[in-house]
Amino acid sequence: MxxxxxxxxxxxxxxxxxxxxxxxxxxxxxxxxxxxxxxxxxxxxxxxxxxxxxxxxxxxxxxxxxxxxxxxxxxxxxxxxxxxxxxxxxxxxxxxxxxxxxxxxxxxxxxxxxxxxxxxxxxxxxxxxxxxxxxxxxxxxxxxxxxxxxxxxxxxxxxxxxxxxxxxxxxxxxxxxxxxxxxxxxxxxxxxxxxxxxxxxxxxxxxxxxxxxxxxxxxxxxxxxxxxxxxxxxxxxxxxxxxxxxxxxxxxxxxxxxxxxxxxxxxxxxxxxxxxxxxxxxxxxxxxxxxxxxxxxxxxxxxxxxxxxxxxxxxxxxxxxxxxxxxxxxxWGVHGYEAVYAHTLCDAGGERLNGARSYVLRFEGRPPAGAGWSLAVYDMAGYGPAGQRIGENPAGRGLAYAEDGSLTVRVQRERPDDPVEAVNWLSVPGGDFRAVLGLRAPGAGILDGTYEFPAVERVR
Structure with a gap:
């Protein structure tokens, strides 16, 4: 033995x-x-x-x-x-x-x-x-x-x-x-x-x-x-x-x-x-x-x-x-100080994420990532990419932030009718999926655990 x-x-x-x-x-x-x-x-x-x-x-x-x-x-x-x-x-x-x-x-x-x-x-x-x-x-x-x-x-x-x-x-x-x-x-x-x-x-x-x-x-x-x-x-x-x-x-x-x-x-x-x-x-x-x-x-x-x-x-x-x-x-993954990838399978209520439902994520401000960030969804059949992602490089171009600096991302299958929501829209597959938040050159709040990740709230 x-x-x-x-x-x-x-x-x-x-x-x-x-x-x-x-x-x-x-x-x-x-x-x-x-x-x-x-x-x-x-x-x-x-x-x-x-x-x-x-x-x-x-x-x-x-x-x-x-x-x-x-x-x-x-x-x-x-x-x-x-x-x-x-x-x-x-x-x-x-x-x-x-x-x-x-x-x-x-x-x-x-x-x-x-x-x-x-x-x-x-x-x-x-x-x-x-x-x-x-x-x-x-x-x-x-x-x-x-x-x-x-x-x-x-x-x-x-x-x-x-x-x-x-x-x-x-x-x-x-x-x-x-x-x-x-x-x-x-x-x-x-x-x-x-x-x-x-x-x-x-x-x-x-x-x-x-x-x-x-x-x-x-x-x-x-x-x-x-x-x-x-x-x-x-x-x-x-x-x-x-x-x-x-x-x-x-x-x-x-x-x-x-x-x-x-x-x-x-x-x-x-x-x-x-x-x-x-x-x-x-x-x-x-x-x-x-x-x-x-x-x-x-x-x-x-x-x-x-x-x-x-x-x-x-x-x-x-x-x-x-x-x-x-x-x-x-x-061949990288050290956390180079990039991190946070993922979740469930919404804030503990239920599996599913394309039959709609969700919102509210960021209080830009995620602390010195070299850019992205939010993507992946299907559960081998975790292959489900089709779309949104994000920003350090210049912060393109997404629609509110006057208080917050960012609300709409996660659902159909494109929103509201033009502002459409800018911040992330489409999802029909079945279960996972959400992945990638942060390149993450800030101290990410690495020391003090940053609060946005809850994935179901829209009822």
């Missing part, structure tokens, strides 16, 4: 690495979601906001993605980043997020985190001590030799639509100002700095390992090629008895029956722990958000990150479970 418990621990600990690199590998050969197959050190671009049921999407994320998997085994690369709308403070929200193989968010380049100007960033592998080229904006130290860069671009120009616009609010299935997004992403480039041999794929697990033990073989091989921080390496030494630290030929090809049984049962237990911890409380009323889901990075604080106890999980072993939950439910 001791080996079973150890195997369960190793699953929770190693799941993020296996999950991340499995997605990276799939992205190279078959693509992922709306992203086409793309080799290392090239960007893949989505044409639309990705569906909310795509496994690596935080629920309600309303940005258009550009993703590059960088291989630094042959040396550093230069990442060229264009400016954002000429550096205007109210320009479109854009950020590049850097994630290592263990799913740690270790750097951000964007309007919140860095100066908004065009230029090159040097991304270097662990232990690199070469010369930094002249003229680079900065150096990004990668904790592992394979990292993922996720570029997020706000999918609309900001603001709502006028009362004479028959199209209603922003429609993620329709036009979203593609030219501005396309102009930005076409200038995102990756170039090699030094001559060297870069990988064309990931280190391969032994194909002769039985399928039941494949997870542990992947973990063994990838832990060796992508070692974690020193404190994490000290923790994973306990897995020696499981064969996870053995080099060379796989110990799982001809493993004895006792080890196979312990690993198989341990995997099931570890998976059950992650599933249970990941299960959202679907019946909970009110708004739910998790601004600290990505606070498990305890060792790598690069450009744009916040090195503060507020954004660290104090207990390292507890951080492993949180990391596994994040990898399962929102792979």
């Amino acid at each position: 001791e080996l079973v418990a150890l195997a369960a621990e190793s699953y929770v600990y190693g799941y993020p690495l296996v999950r991340d690199l499995s997605v990276v590998e799939g992205a190279m050969y078959t693509g992922f979601g709306p992203l086409p197959p793309t080799p290392f050190n090239h960007f893949a671009h989505a044409d639309r906001p990705v569906p909310a049921d795509t496994p690596f999407v935080s629920v309600g994320d309303d940005t258009v993605r550009s993703v590059a998997h960088l291989d630094l085994s042959g040396g550093p690369v230069l990442l060229h980043v264009p400016d954002s709308d000429g550096g205007r403070p109210d320009g479109a929200y854009r950020v590049l997020q850097f994630v290592d193989a263990w799913t740690n968010n270790f750097a951000y380049v964007g309007r919140r985190a860095t100066a908004v100007r065009a230029g090159d960033w040097l991304v270097v592998p662990p232990g690199w001590a070469g010369r930094v080229p002249d003229g680079v904006l900065g150096v990004i130290d990668a904790p592992t030799s394979v990292v993922t860069v996720i570029g997020r671009s706000a999918c609309d120009a900001g603001g709502g639509h006028g009362p004479d616009d028959p199209g209603g609010p922003y429609d993620p299935g329709g036009p979203y100002d593609p030219e501005r997004v396309r102009a930005f992403r076409e200038q995102l480039t990756v170039t090699y700095v030094e001559p060297g041999t870069h990988r064309t794929g990931l280190p391969a697990p032994d194909p002769d390992v039985p399928e039941a033990l494949r997870f542990f073989e992947q973990l063994r091989v990838w832990m060796a090629d992508f070692p974690p921080s020193a404190p994490d390496q000290a923790y994973q030494d306990r897995f020696q008895r499981l064969g996870l630290l053995e080099e060379g030929p796989s110990p799982y090809v001809h493993a004895d029956a006792a080890l196979v049984g312990a690993l198989t049962e341990g995997l099931a237990r570890g998976r059950a722990r992650v599933e249970e911890a990941s299960r959202a409380d679907a019946e909970r009323g009110g708004w739910v958000m998790e601004p600290h889901l990505f606070d498990y990075n305890l060792d790598h604080y690069g450009v744009g990150t916040i090195d503060s106890p507020q954004w660290r999980i104090a207990d390292r072993e507890a951080s492993y479970r949180t990391r596994a939950v994040a990898a399962r439910s929102a792979l």
Whole structure:
């Protein structure tokens, strides 16, 4: 039973690495979601906001993605980043997020985190001590030799639509100002700095390992090629008895029956722990958000990150479970100080939101979000987008505020007859749905819990 418990621990600990690199590998050969197959050190671009049921999407994320998997085994690369709308403070929200193989968010380049100007960033592998080229904006130290860069671009120009616009609010299935997004992403480039041999794929697990033990073989091989921080390496030494630290030929090809049984049962237990911890409380009323889901990075604080106890999980072993939950439910999501997504399934009376009813949300003022916000609805059949969203960029254009600064949003199927209500109208599907409020660069009131989210009041 001791080996079973150890195997369960190793699953929770190693799941993020296996999950991340499995997605990276799939992205190279078959693509992922709306992203086409793309080799290392090239960007893949989505044409639309990705569906909310795509496994690596935080629920309600309303940005258009550009993703590059960088291989630094042959040396550093230069990442060229264009400016954002000429550096205007109210320009479109854009950020590049850097994630290592263990799913740690270790750097951000964007309007919140860095100066908004065009230029090159040097991304270097662990232990690199070469010369930094002249003229680079900065150096990004990668904790592992394979990292993922996720570029997020706000999918609309900001603001709502006028009362004479028959199209209603922003429609993620329709036009979203593609030219501005396309102009930005076409200038995102990756170039090699030094001559060297870069990988064309990931280190391969032994194909002769039985399928039941494949997870542990992947973990063994990838832990060796992508070692974690020193404190994490000290923790994973306990897995020696499981064969996870053995080099060379796989110990799982001809493993004895006792080890196979312990690993198989341990995997099931570890998976059950992650599933249970990941299960959202679907019946909970009110708004739910998790601004600290990505606070498990305890060792790598690069450009744009916040090195503060507020954004660290104090207990390292507890951080492993949180990391596994994040990898399962929102792979490649961002820290809460970059963006948060609050969601609710119920109205203020505790009843499920349903398109057969009408609702209003009254904001006392603009939500405290420095880089814009949006309100969207998603259906319950896989949480796919239900059709429309409204919101604002920092300029606050388009929505109709009352003289006292409040904003009332009408949520219902039919377009309101009143022209002011029509500006602030969010259409909904016919059945059950969830509402998602996205806040980019959220203010202190969001993060410390003092901001009062608007109640979803049913109109009777």
